[in-house]
Amino acid sequence: MIKSFLSPLNKPNILLLTTSLFGLSACAQINDNETPLEQPKNIIMVVADGMGPVFPTAYRYYHDDANTPLVERTIFDQFYVGSASTYPATESGYISTSIASGAALATGKKKPNMFVTDSAASATALAAGVKTYNGAIGVDQDKNPQLTVLEWAKSIGKKTGIAVTSQIVHATPASYIAKNVSRKNYNPIADDYFDLRVNGKLKVDVMLGGGTKYFIREDRNLKNEFVTAGYQYIDSYEQLNTLSPTQPVLGLFAKDALPAELDSKQKNRLTTLTKTAIKQLENENGYFLLLEASQIDWGAHSNDIAYSMGEMKDLAATVTYLKSYVSNNPDTLVVLTADHNTGGFTIGARGEYKWQPEYLKNLKSSPKAMAKRLADKRLSVDNLSNELGFALKSEELKKIEMILLEHTLDNHTGDLSKGKIKNKLVTRYYGYIKEIINLRTNSGWTTTGHTGIDVPVYAFGKGKEMFAGFQDNIEIANKLFTLMGKK
Ligand SMILES: [Zn+2]
Structure with a gap:
């Protein structure tokens, strides 16, 4: 059954393809104008799932000190550099149920662009620089596997890591690592984390988040396979301090996603995981780290602003930590953006001019x-x-x-x-x-789904200038490739 979901993808071919792509190693690190690029040693990509521009604004008012006349700026405001469009490819897997696309298909016309992305298409855009259909994990519209910035980083000798608050096989992190026609195929996606290699090596050195049920299964125990391959395995936050810094690590702290920040015993869990991930990844060749504040989106899908603000608070603490890290390690670049907006949240509603x-x-x-x-x-x-x-x-x-x-x-x-x-x-x-x-x-919502509004882009550290102004989400991946010397 699961095999048939996978049929359009031939695993051995992916291995060959990725190996041959990586064969073109990064020799020249020069941009189009032949001026040497200031390449950051470390790149930290932060995806705030569902965080359209309204969420950082709401966070600013939530965070405001009521005893001062003006509204204080937040950690996000300090690093705002631009915005990004997020629309997916026209061939979108989810739109087959819509009347419009059905009609277009029936008449043999090209499907219209629906402009509203899901996390998989958007994460694939951010990871690989290609537009794809909603639901696609690391593959393009024709279901061909695409090289991601994480894979490229590994191929040029950097360490790689992910730290997320969802299960680590959820759409956003999966798009950087796995290749699958559908985000729903969690078990095959987990298999890819072990099976797909870069130059024969395991792809990700540090994996922190939730999802034991995808790694310890009846049909396959990936946790044991990682341990046999030399990984440290941990499943409690207390063990974060016991890790050997030289060994790769798989840390899964929940059966599925981590609990919401508001319910988590470990406060600011993304911040905690970020600190450990960086400690484990630091090395002389640098690293690529993907962080995801996965659950801003989930609060917004439920039209639950308390949930989303809890997640924003953890993200703000994470960015505050990254600010101090970058001031001590100026050869690091941090880019933060969202994959899309969720919920159509409004600050003020029902004709009343107030938000409390x-x-x-x-x-x-x-x-x-x-x-x-x-x-x-x-x-x-x-x-x-x-x-x-x-x-x-x-x-x-x-x-x-x-x-x-x-x-x-x-x-x-x-x-x-x-x-x-x-x-x-x-x-x-x-x-x-x-x-x-x-x-x-007095909060408003227009949908329990996603919306097509542009998302904010924040950047600081070495190379941040490249992300200024308006861009499309695929350009973010392409800029990261350029900053890592890929032509
Ligand atoms: Zn969503």
Whole structure:
């Protein structure tokens, strides 16, 4: 079954292709004008998934010190250099369900461009400098594997790493490492992390994030294969300090994605993983590191601004750390951008001229976690105000009681399994808690999907000038290739 998903790709051919691509090693490191380029030794690419321009703006107001008349600038504002368009290729795998593309196909016309990308097409653009269809992992429109900046870095003798808050086989990191026709093929994508090599070597020296279930499986134990190949394996944050700096590492800290920042026992987990990744990667030839704040997008898909702001806070701490790192290591370049915007979030809604982020500042857990604990009766309705960090009105408390009552009545005659009934209750509670937060903050949303707006680009360190102004997302990869001497 899974094999048939993979059929358009012939693994041995990919190996041959990548090996032959890497055969053209980086000998001349000169740009078109024949002036030697100032090449950074280390490159840190940061992808903030779903972070359209509205999220750094919202973070600025959320972060503002109310005791001063002007709004303080954030760490993001310091490094803003430009913007990028994100549209995918016209042949987009997801649009076959849309009426427009169906009609175009029926008449034999070229599919129209739908302009709205998913994370896989966008990450492939950022990683390999090619436009592709939504869902594609490291392959172009014709499903041919594409060379990525991470692979190129490895081929010229740099160390490579990823540190992300999703499962490490999720679309963004996968697009830098794996080759697959669909982002959904998580297990084959995990296999690629071990099986696809660069000049015979394993591709990624440091892998930190979530996803044990893809690496320790019944059909294959990739964790053991990595260990046999000389990798250190860790699965708790405490072990981060025990790593030998000379050995490669696979660190998986959750079965699937890491918990949301608001629910994480390890605070600022992306920042923590970043510090370790850099420590492990530093060497005289330099390194390429991909970081992803994976879950800004997930909060936005759920129209849950508290979730997304928690993720923004961790990202801001990560960038703050990177600023100090670059000031001590000026031969490092940091580029930060988003793959697309998510949720159509608006600062202000319903005709009212206000946004009140103070309601987001004292949450003790994520709204989803609150909903789960309410459904499990581990959190009482009376304690919900305490958990949210602001007092609920009596009518809001009544509505929460009503949700349980309605739910009980609805399910009286239902034939759903207990698990499904509970999930329905969690969904209802979660929906209402989000509604309260969206109303209190006066936040708006236009979609539970992605939008096609341009995304901001931030850069600092050596070579940052190249990212100034407007660019398309494929140009970001091409600039990184140039900075690493690829013609
Ligand atoms: Zn998304």
